[in-house]
Amino acid sequence: MGTRSYKFGMQVKLWTGALILLTAAALVTAGCSGYNQAGMSTTSTQTGPAFVVGTDAPMASVVSFAVPVNSVTAKDASGTSVSLISGTPTVDFARFNGLQTLLDMNDVPVGTYTSLSITLGSATIGYLNMPASGAPTIATEAATYPSSASTYTYTVTLASPLVVTQAGTPVGLRVDFDLHKSIQVDSGGAITGQVTPVFNVKTVGPSDPDAYIDEFVAAVVSVNVTGQSFVVQGPHGEQFTINVNGQTEWDNNESLSDLTTSSIVEISGTLDRADQTLDADEVAILSQNGFYAGGQVTYVSPASGPATSFDLYVRGTLPTGTGVELGQIAQVDLSGNEKFFIYWMHNPLTEFLFNSSTLLPGQHVSVGGPASGAVNAQALTVNRVVLRDWGFNGTVVAGSVNSTNGTFQIQINGFAGLLVPQTVTVYTAARTDFRDGLTGLSDVSGGANVRVVGLLLKDPTSGNTVLLAHDVDAFN
Numbered sequence: 360m361g362t363r364s365y366k367f368g369m370q371v372k373l374w375t376g377a378l379i380l381l382t383a384a385a386l387v388t389a390g391c392s393g394y395n396q397a398g399m400s401t402t403s404t405q406t407g408p409a410f411v412v413g414t415d416a417p418m419a420s421v422v423s424f425a426v427p428v429n430s431v432t433a434k435d436a437s438g439t440s441v442s443l444i445s446g447t448p449t450v451d452f453a454r455f456n457g458l459q460t461l462l463d464m465n466d467v468p469v470g471t472y473t474s475l476s477i478t479l480g481s482a483t484i485g486y487l488n489m490p491a492s493g494a495p496t497i498a499t500e501a502a503t504y505p506s507s508a509s510t511y512t513y514t515v516t517l518a519s520p521l522v523v524t525q526a527g528t529p530v531g532l533r534v535d536f537d538l539h540k541s542i543q544v545d546s547g548g549a550i551t552g553q554v555t556p557v558f559n560v561k562t563v564g565p566s567d568p569d570a571y572i573d574e575f576v577a578a579v580v581s582v583n584v585t586g587q588s589f590v591v592q593g594p595h596g597e598q599f600t601i602n603v604n605g606q607t608e609w610d611n612n613e614s615l616s617d618l619t620t621s622s623i624v625e626i627s628g629t630l631d632r633a634d635q636t637l638d639a640d641e642v643a644i645l646s647q648n649g650f651y652a653g654g655q656v657t658y659v660s661p662a663s664g665p666a667t668s669f670d671l672y673v674r675g676t677l678p679t680g681t682g683v684e685l686g687q688i689a690q691v692d693l694s695g696n697e698k699f700f701i702y703w704m705h706n707p708l709t710e711f712l713f714n715s716s717t718l719l720p721g722q723h724v725s726v727g728g729p730a731s732g733a734v735n736a737q738a739l740t741v742n743r744v745v746l747r748d749w750g751f752n753g754t755v756v757a758g759s760v761n762s763t764n765g766t767f768q769i770q771i772n773g774f775a776g777l778l779v780p781q782t783v784t785v786y787t788a789a790r791t792d793f794r795d796g797l798t799g800l801s802d803v804s805g806g807a808n809v810r811v812v813g814l815l816l817k818d819p820t821s822g823n824t825v826l827l828a829h830d831v832d833a834f835n
Contacts, residue, residue, distance in 0.1 A: 423485035610643035646727025681733040721778035723749035757805030
């Protein structure tokens with residue numbers, strides 16, 4: 360998969376899709392949070408490489424859907440079942456919208472797996488409360504499965520079996536949890552609390568477009584400058600070897616020699632077929648001081664001019680055990696000395712596009728700083744703020760499609776729409792991917808529902824809100 364160039368007063372490099380890469384042994388959950396991979400014991404002495412690519416299609420009005428995964432099993436044609444996870448990891452299926460992330464890689468028993476079963480425990484739905492004035496807060500309610508059952512099991516027959524061979528080319532599964540179709544709403548569009556989980560599952564190979572790791576955040580364990588590699592540990596304890604080379608791009612003009620065991624990085628890349636390591640196309644150092652948190656900006660103070668603080672709905676954090684908790688809002692204090700940059704954008708004008716004066720509610724950002732500054736979630740101290748891609752669901756404004764300029768406007772819906780109530784201009788480019796039935800800008804029409812995955816920015820000249828799109832999906 361190649362880089363994409365986007366012109367918005369400069370050349371911008373973005374990537375599609377993110378990926379949760381797991382082995383079939385450790386299956387799967389897109390946008391996971393709090394996943395504890397303990398490995399898998401099997402009676403088979405023959406194993407082969409397998410991975411799982413996970414994604415989700417979240418319901419825009421839901422800020423979180425947290426649920427323990429009680430079990431995930433694969434079954435072969437003879438009816439023999441193999442457990443694919445250990446323990447009961449709690450996952451947040453709304454953590455990513457149009458994005459995925461790397462969770463784990465392992466070997467699994469050799470065999471041909473024809474079906475998959477996923478059992479979910481009691482779930483909690485989180486949503487945003489918007490007061491008449493002041494900062495938003497988070498509210499939650501319990502999810503209810505059909506017949507008021509305490510668990511729900513989803514079973515599917517794979518259209519193409521997952522065939523794992525000893526020492527063969529890695530194979531995997533793409534698991535898509537569709538919150539939009541899973542969470543029920545009433546005739547007025549209000550969430551009822553009723554949930555009937557819907558998954559879409561298919562087999563994939565390492566060269567498939569869906570098998571690209573767009574966003575993986577991990578802590579550096581060791582660095583091998585001579586060998587052009589480094590080892591990281593993910594948020595759930597697993598370790599991975601990351602390979603870099605002359606084509607690997609580094610954000611903020613940094614390099615392999617800048618990494619230390621206090622660094623937390625974001626990585627994009629592909630699975631190496633030969634040794635199942637990760638070949639990095641892009642690396643960004645999110646923190647040099649041992650702490651990172653990522654999520655959605657929900658409130659900026661003051662609303663105009665250089666911000667002195669902003670509220671962050673926390674979707675990911677490293678390490679755990681600080682004062683910052685997943686699923687809660689933290690206040691990030693700004694001193695004016697922070698570094699601002701945009702993932703995948705290396706032009707010096709980045710600082711002009713994203714800084715303390717162009718922070719916006721709705722932006723997906725990461726913050727990094729000392730762990731000692733994360734003890735109080737209401738006074739978080741950071742050194743770096745990084746703007747990242749996210750997916751925004753919206754309705755195309757009638758008459759707004761401009762094929763000459765490659766633009767259209769949307770009214771963002773649901774959760775993100777509460778944070779971004781203003782009309783947003785979407786900028787596309789020759790390499791913007793149009794998916795799910797869309798083949799180009801000519802297929803985008805007024806009144807259509809779409810999801811735009813890209814960067815939310817405040818135009819520093821006009822002050823208008825814009826989206827640099829690398830994916831435009833039909834969204835029904």
